[in-house]
Amino acid sequence: MSQSMIFDMDGTLFQTDKILELSLNDTFNHLRLLNKWDTETPIDNYREIMGVPLPKVWETLLQNHSIEVREQTDAYFLKRLIENIKSGKGALYPNVKEVFRYLKENQCTIYIASNGLKEYLKAIVSYYHLDEWVTETFSIQQIDSLNKSDLVKSIIDKYEITNGAVVGDRLSDINAAKDNGLVSIGCRFDFAREEELSQADLVIDDLIELQTLLPQLNK
Incomplete structure (x- = not known):
C-alpha cells in the first residue's frame, strides 16, 4: 500500500x-x-x-x-x-535528508504543508535542495481560511491520498491529521508542547525514528 x-x-x-x-x-x-x-x-x-x-x-x-x-x-x-x-544562517533538523531518502526508496510520497509564506518556503526548499524528494510544498497562503486542516485536505484531494500521516510539532498539525483521517506524528522538538503532543497518535524525538515507524504505518 x-x-x-x-x-x-x-x-x-x-x-x-x-x-x-x-x-x-x-x-x-x-x-x-x-x-x-x-x-x-x-x-x-x-x-x-x-x-x-x-x-x-x-x-x-x-x-x-x-x-x-x-x-x-x-x-x-x-x-x-x-x-x-x-546566507546559510538556518539549518535543517538532524537526519532530514537521510529520512527523506529512506522514505522515497520505500515508495513513500513526501509533501510539505506549512503556515509559512510561499516565498519563505521556496527559499528553504531551494537552499537545501529538498525538491529532490518533496513532491510539492503547500503554503497556508493557498487557503482562504488559514486553517492547517483545510490545507492538508487540499493535498489529500489533489493527490487522492488514502493512506498517510502528518508529521509536525504543534497541535495544528495533529488536528490536521485527525480532521482528515490520517495518522498524527508529533515531534518533540524546539517549539513542541507536551500537552499538545499528548494528543498525537505517535511521538518522536528524532526524525530518524520514522524509518522504524514506516513499516508499522504500512500495515
Missing part, C-alpha cells in the same frame, strides 16, 4: 529558531528606526504563538499598530528571513 507523509516545516524540518530571533531583531530594529517601536524585541511573545500564520503574529505583536504598519512589517520580516536562509 502506497504511503504519503505530509510534513510541517517550521520546528519540524527547519530549525526556525536559528534565524527567528535574528530576523525578528532585524525587523524591530527597523521599526525603531521608523519610530514605531521603543521597547525590546518581543521574542518571548513570538515563541508563545510560534506556528500560527504571520498575519496572526502581527495582530498579536503589533496590537496597537495600523494594518498598514503590520503589512509593511510582515514584508520586511519575510525579506530578512529569506536573506538569512540564503
